[in-house]
Amino acid sequence: MSRPSLPARWALAFVLALAFPFPADALPMAGPRQQPRPDHDHRHGTYRGRVIAEVMSYLGANWLMRPSRIEEERPDEMLDALGIEPGMIVADVGAGVGYHSLKMADRVGPEGVVYATDVQPQMLRMLQQRARRAGVSNVRPVLVTQEDPGLPEGEIDLILMVDVYHEVSDPEATLRGLRSALKPGGRLVLVEFRAEDPTVPIKPEHKMTVEQARAEIEPQGFRLKEVLDFLPWQHIIIFEKPAAGDLEKPAAGDTGPEPVVEPVEADPAG
Ligand SMILES: C[S@@+](CC[C@H](N)C(=O)[O-])C[C@H]1O[C@@H](n2cnc3c(N)ncnc32)[C@H](O)[C@@H]1O
Numbered sequence: 001m002s003r004p005s006l007p008a009r010w011a012l013a014f015v016l017a018l019a020f021p022f023p024a025d026a027l028p029m030a031g032p033r034q035q036p037r038p039d040h041d042h043r044h045g046t047y048r049g050r051v052i053a054e055v056m057s058y059l060g061a062n063w064l065m066r067p068s069r070i071e072e073e074r075p076d077e078m079l080d081a082l083g084i085e086p087g088m089i090v091a092d093v094g095a096g097v098g099y100h101s102l103k104m105a106d107r108v109g110p111e112g113v114v115y116a117t118d119v120q121p122q123m124l125r126m127l128q129q130r131a132r133r134a135g136v137s138n139v140r141p142v143l144v145t146q147e148d149p150g151l152p153e154g155e156i157d158l159i160l161m162v163d164v165y166h167e168v169s170d171p172e173a174t175l176r177g178l179r180s181a182l183k184p185g186g187r188l189v190l191v192e193f194r195a196e197d198p199t200v201p202i203k204p205e206h207k208m209t210v211e212q213a214r215a216e217i218e219p220q221g222f223r224l225k226e227v228l229d230f231l232p233w234q235h236i237i238i239f240e241k242p243a244a245g246d247l248e249k250p251a252a253g254d255t256g257p258e259p260v261v262e263p264v265e266a267d268p269a270g
Contacts, residue, residue, distance in 0.1 A: 045169070048216055053166045053205040056096075058122035064096045073191075074231055078162075079103055081228055081236060082189060088157045091115040091181065093149060094164030098127035098139065104160070105136045115151055117142045147173045151181035162191040163234075166208055175220035184243040188222055191234050200233045213237050 045052045056063075069075065079100070084090060086109040092101040095116035104114045116139050118124050124141040131139045144150035146169045151159075159178055168174045178188055193200050195207035210227055214237075218224065222239035229235050 087111040149177035182241040190237045
């Protein structure tokens with residue numbers, strides 16, 4: 001194949017500059033790629049039988065700011081339920097334009113920090129603009145990869161993923177990184193549209209059941225703590241990173257082993 005002419009190369013460079021406006025070193029970047037896991041079918045885009053959704057493009061970012069979101073998702077009530085306190089170090093993983101990051105920044109206050117991560121630099125650029133306009137200075141945008149969530153080790157009190165986990169294309173690598181970023185006892189919170197409910201008007205691959213979330217997340221060293229179901233369409237699924245040596249305790253919803261029922265002999269007397 002012949003090389004493109006000089007004007008064509010300039011045109012290509014111009015288009016790329018528009019599409020990727022960040023200089024490569026403008027945002028902290030997560031580390032190297034890792035090997036695919038055996039039960040992660042990259043070819044078919046599935047993980048443990050679930051179809052992994054495509055990443056939502058930055059071209060649709062306006063959808064994240066739609067006014068109807070307040071009614072549909074009740075973001076303030078969702079955050080109230082998480083008990084975010086002043087001074088906490090939290091992360092909004094898959095932050096998009098920072099719809100929740102900015103609200104979290106207000107809650108953790110000037111002594112706290114919000115790491116806002118995303119795999120799309122264009123999303124983070126919009127997030128930075130919104131934070132600047134709102135005068136928010138405790139949000140740290142971090143450009144990450146699907147293989148490395150790019151958070152500091154052992155520092156985070158709470159990780160929030162709203163409408164993100166089902167897009168993660170390397171769940172095990174991501175969960176490993178998220179787990180090591182959490183303090184012992186720190187929480188990983190997934191807010192996902194309820195796949196148990198066929199009336200929730202979202203594509204199936206953008207929904208999750210609690211059962212599926214548990215099957216994927218608990219084997220990676222987390223324990224289900226609580227499921228909150230008061231939102232109109234989503235559930236709030238809260239996992240925690242157990243303290244060292246604390247993985248043996250039963251998870252929320254586990255009632256322990258089934259009781260053993262001795263067979264009853266038929267009474268010959270009738
Ligand atoms: C549907 S949007 C939700 C954005 C935001 N959480 C919100 O509720 O407004 C999903 C976002 O997750 C990001 N994303 C997908 N996979 C990711 C990953 N492994 N790590 C970080 N961000 C990811 C996408 O780029 C996109 O911005």
